[in-house]
Amino acid sequence: MSNRYPLWKYLLVAFVAVLAYVYALPNIYAPDPAVQISGAAANVVVGRQQAQTVEEHLTSLGVGIVNTEVTESAILVRLEEEEHQMLARREIQRVLGSDYVAALNMAPTTPQWLRSIGGSPMALGLDLSGGVHFLMEVDTHSAVATRQEINSDEMKSILRNQRIRYHEVEVDEDNVIYGRFRTAELRDQAVAAVRREFNDHSFRSVDTDDEHRFYATLSESAISEIESYALNQNLVTLRNRVNELGVSEPIVQRQGADRIIVQLPGVQDTAEAKRIIGRTANLEFRLEAQPDTMVSMKEEFPFRSQEDRRGATAELERQIILTGDHVANASSGFDHETNQPQVNITLDSLGGTMMHRATRSNIGRRMGVLFIEHRSRTEIQTDEAGEQVEVTEYYVDREIISLATIQGALGVQFRITGLESPAEASELALLLRAGALAAPMYFVEERTIGPSLGAENISQGITSLTWGMALVLLFMLLYYKTFGLIANLALIMNMFVLVAVMSIIGATLTLPGIAGIVLTVGMAVDANVLIFSRIREELRSGSSPQSAIYSGYERAFVSILDANITTLLVAVILYAIGTGPVKGFAVTLSIGIMTSMFTAIIGTRALVNLIYGRRRNLQKIWI
Secondary structure: OOOOOOHHHHHHHHHHHHHHHHHHHHHHOOOEEEEEEEEOOOOOOOOHHHHHHHHHHHHHOOOOEEEEEEOOOEEEEEEOOHHHHHHHHHHHHHHHOOOEEEEEEEEOOOOHHHHHOOOOOOEEOOOOOOEEEEEEEEOHHHHHHHHHHHHHHHHHHHHHHOOOOOOEEEEOOOOOEEEEEOOHHHHHHHHHHHHOOOOOEEEEEEEOOOOEEEEEEEOHHHHHHHHHHHHHHHHHHHHHHHHHHOOOOOEEEEEOOOEEEEEEEOOOOHHHHHHHHHOEEEEEEEEEOOOOOOHHHEEEEEEOOOOOOOOOEEEEEOOOOEEHHHEEEEEEEEOOOOOOEEEEEEEOHHHHHHHHHHHHOOOOOEEEEEEEEEEEEEEEEEOOOOOEEEEEEEEEEEEEEEEEEOOOOOOOEEEEOOOOOHHHHHHHHHHHHHOOOOOOEEEEEEEEOOOOOOHHHHHHHHHHHHHHHHHHHHHHHHHHHHHHHHHHHHHHHHHHHHHHHHHHHOOEEOHHHHHHHHHHHHHHHHHHHHHHHHHHHHHHOOOOHHHHHHHHHHHHHHHHHHHHHHHHHHHHHHHHHOOOHHHHHHHHHHHHHHHHHHHHHHHHHHHHHHHHOOOOOOOOOOO
16 A cells, blocks of 8 residues: 655646646737738738838727737737727728738737747637638529530530531520521521430520521529539538638538528638638639631630739630649649749549540640639728718639640649749649639628627626636535645646646637536546545544545546546547537537546645655544
């Protein structure tokens, strides 16, 4: 029998206690309300000049600024009062223009020495400290239009293969495909040829004096299917992009027929999140148009702004080889010969086949990579009532980022060069890797969220934790005396360890998570109750105090382990199959069980051994 720990165990307990205190410490520093400014695209530079402009303008409006931090990619303006955030964001956006993104933020105030060792405050969920809420609208009309463009190209291919001459096969603004022919006979032959392949379209014929047309309209069921696919595909893509951002416990879910809600709890870089999530970037690979190509078969596009190509344009064929939808993987890197940024692309099997088929018969011609992005710009205008309002305009940017000669037949792997910076290459690779959006999306609403259950409920949650812990501490002190005091010290240590672990691993604390902590408080002392009750039984049976202490810890351990293991299994199952609030509860409960096992058994025994372990003639203990 021994009630003495070896030195390494005492040092372990002391080390854990100090480490827990240090990494729990950042949570006492409240964040500053702030506005973060970054470029709307990766190649837009932000620096000291923009920071000075913002400072001067906000100061003239009476907005208090704590300080302004300028980094390589963003400007962070810390404000004195939270109610000035919305005003500051609106004014910054108006002054800097649409080339910059101004987003609300809560800037951490953790001291530098804590940040240098990885210390950061615990991430709080939307129901506690809020976060960023985006409501995005999917342009399902554009998804249908894109599908009809593809269908019209396929119809042209069928007519060419069957040698049926036509004037034009295009898509009108109502997403109806129409074809113009010289004679009614040619028109009827065309309808008969394409009807077999497009049975989800209804066809009607129209005759005039000088031309004969057919109109192909998608059925309602086909339109619904396309719109549903576009929405679901955008959901998957948004989840992938959010995962790339590393946001803990995000919410990405559908709302209604064409809207998606994105909630990012505890997010720090809201400007980066808005830029990555909101961008609808895709690629199109097209051959350069030959000089003798008809005007209707080619389009003119500008090059991405570069010193050697500023203002230059090139003509590409309307026919698309393939799009970014067939990209299976993408990574950024550098060209070993020129040391310029590039994106290494891997296509799926179908995309590789299409690329090989197109390039093997066009060696020596140039192929352009067209970068397409649906964007928006917000301007501050004065309405009829004389009030300033935000007006959002949506537009599409199409730019050639690469135009290179085909040296040989390409397969599933190739590279894109001509990018302006490593940041642009990295961002393009991220967007392609996360998946292409099936339809453009636009921000309908952006706001920071306060407590979803109300400040009163949050206050009650914290109050319940305080009162619960206070009553437990008082009960243990009165009922178990000296041993109760030891248990109370271990319980306080357990709270530090729990908060430190959640801060280190980046777990998000929610209101249900507070309930899990309250339950942990009771469960942590439950182990000590079993131990102390066993010690009392040993004393009543005539055992010496040293023997009673030893037996109490050794014999109660199996019961404590069994009880905590079963509870931990339930918590793991809750986390695995639960969502939202259930997961928040399961996280704190799981961590609390593991930390309480350490503090309630090893921590309290270390203190008991320090107090009583060296007393050979111990006659009485206060328990």
